Amino acid sequence: MKNTFKKITALTLSVLTLGAFTSCNKDKPKEKRTVKIAVSYNSPMLQKAAENYNTAHDDSCIELVEYGPSGDENSARNADDLKLEIVAGDIPDIVDVSLISGLGLEKFGMYTDLYPFLDSDEELSREAFFPNVFTSCEKDGKLLSLPVTYKTIFVTAGKTKFFEDFTELTDEYIMELAEKYPDKLLNATHTNSSDLIFDSFDMNRFVDYDSYTCNFNSKEFIDILEFCKKYPAEGEYLFEQDENIRSDKALMSSFAVSPYTNPDFLEKRFGDEEYTVLETDFHYGIRLAITESCPDKNDAWEFIRELYNVNTGDEFPVTKKQFEAKEESFVTSEQYNFAYSVLSEANGYTENLNHDISVIIKEETLECFNDAITSQECAEIIQNRVSTLLSEIS
Numbered sequence: 001m002k003n004t005f006k007k008i009t010a011l012t013l014s015v016l017t018l019g020a021f022t023s024c025n026k027d028k029p030k031e032k033r034t035v036k037i038a039v040s041y042n043s044p045m046l047q048k049a050a051e052n053y054n055t056a057h058d059d060s061c062i063e064l065v066e067y068g069p070s071g072d073e074n075s076a077r078n079a080d081d082l083k084l085e086i087v088a089g090d091i092p093d094i095v096d097v098s099l100i101s102g103l104g105l106e107k108f109g110m111y112t113d114l115y116p117f118l119d120s121d122e123e124l125s126r127e128a129f130f131p132n133v134f135t136s137c138e139k140d141g142k143l144l145s146l147p148v149t150y151k152t153i154f155v156t157a158g159k160t161k162f163f164e165d166f167t168e169l170t171d172e173y174i175m176e177l178a179e180k181y182p183d184k185l186l187n188a189t190h191t192n193s194s195d196l197i198f199d200s201f202d203m204n205r206f207v208d209y210d211s212y213t214c215n216f217n218s219k220e221f222i223d224i225l226e227f228c229k230k231y232p233a234e235g236e237y238l239f240e241q242d243e244n245i246r247s248d249k250a251l252m253s254s255f256a257v258s259p260y261t262n263p264d265f266l267e268k269r270f271g272d273e274e275y276t277v278l279e280t281d282f283h284y285g286i287r288l289a290i291t292e293s294c295p296d297k298n299d300a301w302e303f304i305r306e307l308y309n310v311n312t313g314d315e316f317p318v319t320k321k322q323f324e325a326k327e328e329s330f331v332t333s334e335q336y337n338f339a340y341s342v343l344s345e346a347n348g349y350t351e352n353l354n355h356d357i358s359v360i361i362k363e364e365t366l367e368c369f370n371d372a373i374t375s376q377e378c379a380e381i382i383q384n385r386v387s388t389l390l391s392e393i394s
Contacts, residue, residue: 033060035299038082038092039286040099042066044313045148046286049306060299065092067099069355079355086110093294094303096286097145111289113142117301124305128319130343132282147284148307149315153342154281157266158252159245160274169279171201171220175227181251188244188253193228193369194362203353203361212390217383225368225375233369246271252278258314263338280346285315316343360385 039046042064050062067082068075079099085091086100097111118124126134137145156169162181166173178186186200197203201224207214215221244250246269255265262268266275288307290300308319316339317323323340330336360382368378 032058033296033299034063035060035094035294035296035303036063036065036092037094037096037288037303038065038067038099039096040067040069040079041286043148043286045307045310048310049303052310053303053306057299057302060296062303067096091291091293093296093300094288094290097289098284098287110291110293111144112292112294112297113144114146114290114301114304115143117297118143121301121305124308124319128308128321130318130320130346132343132346133318135347136284137287145287145289146304147287147318149285149312149317150282150343151285151315152283153257153316153346154254155257155266155277155342156252156254156279156281157270157275157277159248159270160276162251163276163278166276166278171205171224174200175223177251178227178230184248185244185250186252188241188250192234193231194233194366196231197224197228197361197365198353198358203357207354207357207386207390209354214383214386214390216386217379221382222375222379225365225378228365229369229375233366242269245269254281257339257342261335261339262332263334280342282346284318356389357386360389 037046037050046064050064053062065077066075068078072078082092082095082099091110118126133147134143137143137147162177174186186196206216206218206221241250241253245253253269255261255269266277269275288304290297290304294300308317308322312322312326317326323343327333327336330339364373364378364382364385367373368375373381
């Protein structure tokens with residue numbers, strides 16, 4: 001990988017010290033091995049797992065190092081610094097892959113296949129997880145990362161009378177739907193093109209992180225720009241979701257699922273009319289991978305597996321055992337059963353778009369939506385800028 005990022009600055013590693021979670025190698029500097037973990041935030045769940053690990057192990061110690069988002073100048077260090085450290089050969093033993101999404105590091109064999117560890121584990125198994133964990137984290141038959149929690153889960157639905165021919169919520173279907181019902185809002189909460197392009201369309205489909213190429217100058221992307229331009233460049237968030245759906249003002253609405261979600265919330269939103277669930281989409285919180293350079297992968301796996309023994313807080317667990325342990329967090333058994341069924345059936349995993357690519361798209365499409373440039377010109381500019389970025393990180 002080419003070192004094209006900004007120069008590494010002198011930063012001091014901050015190591016969290018909480019209870020039994022102490023600085024690594026403090027007491028036995030020559031005896032304790034340090035397992036360095038790069039994370040996007042030091043959640044209570046990570047802290048508890050690290051505390052448990054450090055208490056149980058005399059020969060190794062977990063060191064959590066927090067990195068802010070890319071471009072964040074308020075953090076002691078951010079994802080850009082992590083990228084630089086990796087380029088320079090200072091690779092963590094475990095890394096939160098959400099910090100460096102879109103770099104195609106799987107291509108370089110940077111991450112260890114976790115299936116052998118999982119399959120030989122005496123307590124964990126593939127059956128312990130919700131099935132969508134493997135369909136979203138597996139690549140070429142290898143399990144290259146494991147999520148700690150689901151960060152968000154959204155159910156998208158609409159009245160069946162508008163979706164009688166529905167098969168799959170593709171980009172093409174969304175645009176055809178809007179053409180079919182031009183007098184209605186596509187989404188119950190968003191009215192502007194800037195939100196629509198990211199909320200309704202998958203920008204990752206135009207980027208190939210394996211070959212470091214993109215096709216934003218394609219007819220498909222230009223068609224999306226032309227479609228979004230039909231909406232105002234800017235607009236307010238609509239809070240009247242229920243009313244917009246019940247009155248047929250909007251075609252679709254997305255709902256966040258939480259431990260407090262009542263199973264009848266869809267019926268309440270759609271009234272007496274029949275509805276169709278179009279998609280169940282989810283994002284992970286922290287997602288961890290063991291790097292190939294890790295000198296003791298067994299230690300690293302021991303920490304990861306410990307995460308599935310601690311409380312996940314306000315986020316949904318990815319293992320069934322942890323989820324069952326949270327049943328008391330639900331107000332009613334109906335809420336618990338509903339959330340369990342949603343997690344079991346969810347299959348619309350969304351990978352985070354590379355931060356730098358997202359910024360480029362936002363900057364240039366805003367010009368397009370304000371009629372400063374044409375859709376064709378916008379597509380070409382984005383194609384050139386993203387191609388240059390991908391070339392730099394390849």
